[in-house]
Amino acid sequence: MSSGTIYGVGLGPGDPDLMSVRADRLLRNARHVAYFRKAGHVGQARAIADAAIPTDAIEFPMEYPVTTEIPLSDPRYNQVLSEFYANCTDHLKSLAAKGEDVVVLCEGDPFFYGSFMHVYSRLHGKVPINVVPAVTGMSGAWTATGTPITWGDDVLTVLMGTLSEDALVRHMGDTDALVVMKIGRNFDKVCRALARSGLADRAWLVEHAAMPNQTVTPLSKVTDVIAPYFSIILVHGQGRRP
Known part of the structure; x- marks a missing residue:
């Protein structure tokens, strides 16, 4: 057979x-x-x-x-x-x-x-x-924001929220555009890392991307302590444009 x-x-x-x-x-x-x-x-x-x-x-x-x-x-x-x-x-x-x-x-x-x-x-x-x-889920997330995630020569970095805060800060400081996954219980840590990297004001939280209960919120306006499993944080690149 x-x-x-x-x-x-x-x-x-x-x-x-x-x-x-x-x-x-x-x-x-x-x-x-x-x-x-x-x-x-x-x-x-x-x-x-x-x-x-x-x-x-x-x-x-x-x-x-x-x-x-x-x-x-x-x-x-x-x-x-x-x-x-x-x-x-x-x-x-x-x-x-x-x-x-x-x-x-x-x-x-x-x-x-x-x-x-x-x-x-x-x-x-x-x-x-x-x-x-x-x-991918992240593609659905950045599409939900209505803004391209990368421009020109922008470098995109995908990070896991499970990394240590110092590791998050190190990688965040060495990229142009950013996707952070596996947030959940790591939400506060990721927010601190974004603040230390000077990216918090440009960050967005997308929950349940491409699903009926999708939400897209500037991170500065998020009040939830713990983000749901299907959540992604984005920082859009600001690279070269014609």
């Missing part, structure tokens, strides 16, 4: 209309659909793809064993997640071995800070695997 194929399908930033034609076609013909989610939640990827998933598709929700319950610095964090990804991989591999194709839903682009990367690295070279790229 020939092996089935695992498809890592990027869904884009949130609006189903921003999915690629190929992603939509694969979904509408899928027999097996897998997706990551937090326990007790539908999952953002599943919600985005809802209208395209066949009613008779066999679903495999992959529920994270931890999200913020264990600090990133705790050795248990990587251990628990490693076991989780290994178990997910084993299930997907077993389906492929039976000749079944599986569509794995991925928010944004599968190769851009997504959970699918951890499955891909374990499956690559063992079963046929195909990645369908997509519009």
Whole structure:
């Protein structure tokens, strides 16, 4: 029996209309659909793809064993997640071995800070695997501001809010345009780093980009202490223009 194929399908930033034609076609013909989610939640990827998933598709929700319950610095964090990804991989591999194709839903682009990367690295070279790229969440965010993120020779830097404050300041001071992801509980730290870098007055907070509850707010006017998971901070470049 020939092996089935695992498809890592990027869904884009949130609006189903921003999915690629190929992603939509694969979904509408899928027999097996897998997706990551937090326990007790539908999952953002599943919600985005809802209208395209066949009613008779066999679903495999992959529920994270931890999200913020264990600090990133705790050795248990990587251990628990490693076991989780290994178990997910084993299930997907077993389906492929039976000749079944599986569509794995991925928010944004599968190769851009997504959970699918951890499955891909374990499956690559063992079963046929195909990645369908997509519009990233950050692209949806800067489009929501109505202002280009880069001009001319601007250098764009993407930072994780999980970095130390000093590391954030160092990188912020060495770029023209900026995207900060993984904000959540790091919101105050990121704001302090932006202030130290002299960028706070130019920063924007975009929450739920390309989703029905999208908000776009100058950072100076934000009063929330903790930003939601789907939030991105942007600083637009001011580079060369004709």
